[in-house]
Amino acid sequence: MDAQLLLSGIIFGLSIGSIFFLMAIGLSLCFGLMRVISLDQLLYYSIGGYLTYTVSVGTGSVWLGVLAGLVVAGITAFAVERFVFRRIYDRDVAFSMITTFGILIGGVGVIKAIWGLVPRPVAMPAGDQVDILGTFVPGYRLIVIVVAILVYVAIWLFLNRTIVGKAIRAGIEDVDHVEGLGINVYRLFTITFIIAGTLSGLAGGLHAPLIMVDPSMGLEVIALVFMVVIIGGLGSIKGTAVSALLVGQVMSLGSLIYAPLAQMAPFAIMLLILLIKPTGLYGSPLLKR
Amino acid sequence: MSPGVNLLEAQKLNVSYGEARVLFDVDFRIDDREIVACVGRNGAGKTTLLRTIAGFVKPVSGTVTADGTSLVGLPAYAIARRGVKYVPQDKKVFADLTVRENLELGSYATKDYDWDQVTGYFPKLKVLMDRKAGHLSGGERQMLMIGRAILGKPRVLLVDEPTEGLAPGIVDQLKEVFRDLSGKTALAIVEQNLPLVCAISTRIYAMKEGRIVAELPGAGATTPVECEQYV
Numbered sequence: 001m002d003a004q005l006l007l008s009g010i011i012f013g014l015s016i017g018s019i020f021f022l023m024a025i026g027l028s029l030c031f032g033l034m035r036v037i038s039l040d041q042l043l044y045y046s047i048g049g050y051l052t053y054t055v056s057v058g059t060g061s062v063w064l065g066v067l068a069g070l071v072v073a074g075i076t077a078f079a080v081e082r083f084v085f086r087r088i089y090d091r092d093v094a095f096s097m098i099t100t101f102g103i104l105i106g107g108v109g110v111i112k113a114i115w116g117l118v119p120r121p122v123a124m125p126a127g128d129q130v131d132i133l134g135t136f137v138p139g140y141r142l143i144v145i146v147v148a149i150l151v152y153v154a155i156w157l158f159l160n161r162t163i164v165g166k167a168i169r170a171g172i173e174d175v176d177h178v179e180g181l182g183i184n185v186y187r188l189f190t191i192t193f194i195i196a197g198t199l200s201g202l203a204g205g206l207h208a209p210l211i212m213v214d215p216s217m218g219l220e221v222i223a224l225v226f227m228v229v230i231i232g233g234l235g236s237i238k239g240t241a242v243s244a245l246l247v248g249q250v251m252s253l254g255s256l257i258y259a260p261l262a263q264m265a266p267f268a269i270m271l272l273i274l275l276i277k278p279t280g281l282y283g284s285p286l287l288k289r
Numbered sequence: 290m291s292p293g294v295n296l297l298e299a300q301k302l303n304v305s306y307g308e309a310r311v312l313f314d315v316d317f318r319i320d321d322r323e324i325v326a327c328v329g330r331n332g333a334g335k336t337t338l339l340r341t342i343a344g345f346v347k348p349v350s351g352t353v354t355a356d357g358t359s360l361v362g363l364p365a366y367a368i369a370r371r372g373v374k375y376v377p378q379d380k381k382v383f384a385d386l387t388v389r390e391n392l393e394l395g396s397y398a399t400k401d402y403d404w405d406q407v408t409g410y411f412p413k414l415k416v417l418m419d420r421k422a423g424h425l426s427g428g429e430r431q432m433l434m435i436g437r438a439i440l441g442k443p444r445v446l447l448v449d450e451p452t453e454g455l456a457p458g459i460v461d462q463l464k465e466v467f468r469d470l471s472g473k474t475a476l477a478i479v480e481q482n483l484p485l486v487c488a489i490s491t492r493i494y495a496m497k498e499g500r501i502v503a504e505l506p507g508a509g510a511t512t513p514v515e516c517e518q519y520v
Contacts, residue, residue, distance in 0.1 A: 180365060182369035
């Protein structure tokens with residue numbers, strides 16, 4: 001394998017890993033803090049993608065589209081938290097899975113009604129190739145990687161340096177103890193859910209120019225995103241980042257060796273890691289409450 | 290009868306977990322400046338009683354009032370904000386956070402940033418400030434749990450098995466802290482250590498199979514052997 005192919009493979013892997021990371025943070029935090037499996041995050045991802053499409057067609061700016069996408073995704077997530085999740089936090093975790101799957105499927109139906117069934121292309125912004133060590137790689141993919149790094153740093157600072165972030169970390173360990181101190185945990189839930197939805201929207205918006213937006217785009221990444229969360233360990237941001245990197249590279253470099261590996265290798269890796277460490281790379285044994 | 294006014298009262302409290310009844314018509318009262326102990330075997334319903342008062346368990350029927358206002362149906366955080374705080378028995382501090390961050394959360398919840406009382410009671414916490422709480426010993430964890438709970442000067446502290454598994458030296462220290470604390474904060478303590486209970490409490494409730502079977506006088510008027518008969 002020549003160096004140029006390898007380098008562009010690594011960049012490709014990093015960029016898809018970045019998209020998975022952005023989506024997986026939300027799922028991981030939501031499970032960690034609220035013990036819900038929020039399949040509707042994939043709807044916010046689709047919303048991010050479609051708004052990026054519509055706004056970029058209307059204004060010519062993909063970046064404006066991504067911004068609109070993450071804002072609308074965040075607002076939708078807020079509404080869903082208020083009107084749906086508030087009623088089901090006390091239920092079994094499977095209940096949240098079924099409910100959010102319903103929201104996802106319903107939302108996909110709304111997307112079909114608004115935008116139709118045909119996949120839509122989004123123009124690639126920053127389409128220039130960038131020269132890295134003699135290899136030309138798409139500049140847009142580098143931007144996606146940088147955005148993911150910035151989000152990682154921002155989330156890290158939020159969780160470690162702000163009191164609300166510390167309360168969320170404490171809540172991931174034991175939410176009853178946080179509530180017992182007199183902290184309104186439902187407000188923490190809302191904040192976490194909005195962060196999750198916004199990042200899913202950002203992921204969808206950033207992914208849109210690399211794929212075509214279509215109504216089932218959320219369902220297409222569902223398995224991979226869950227894999228990232230599970231490999232990383234539920235509730236761990238660091239684990240999610242490491243595992244997103246790993247899955248991205250395994251897919252990208254795997255496909256260089258033998259094309260079908262792109263689909264297969266991540267599952268093999270997951271199996272291997274879960275055999276050795278059932279809680280995922282950085283997961284603590286989170287028990288069902 | 291009581292050294293002060295009635296702070297918190299539960300009447301005819303009935304609690305079920307699904308089909309299983311665990312509390313039957315429990316009447317429970319805490320007055321100002323009191324240390325009320327609740328003794329009984331495992332499964333007698335002591336922890337459930339405290340958790341119900343604190344809002345973590347919803348009663349099937351019955352009332353819980355603090356200063357005349359009802360606490361039933363309020364979320365647990367709102368009850369804690371009204372000055373009725375629960376310290377669980379599991380000694381689970383936030384392991385991934387430092388001692389300082391654990392206390393910060395107590396301050397954040399109550400807007401009380403004065404830690405002098407906490408470090409006054411537990412000077413050891415001062416040296417441990419930047420250590421991850423997960424690395425503390427059992428006794429240090431209990432200090433931290435009580436420390437972060439007394440921020441905001443709660444009116445009633447519900448403490449679940451505070452001395453379970455702790456070294457005698459720390460138990461003595463906690464005893465003094467509880468005695469001093471009761472001047473400002475009334476305490477309800479669930480405890481298996483009967484000599485300790487008989488020494489520090491002002492009143493003792495004995496529980497058996499979800500019922501209060503006896504209310505005994507404290508402050509040395511009841512011996513551990515007498516207490517034992519009821520549990």
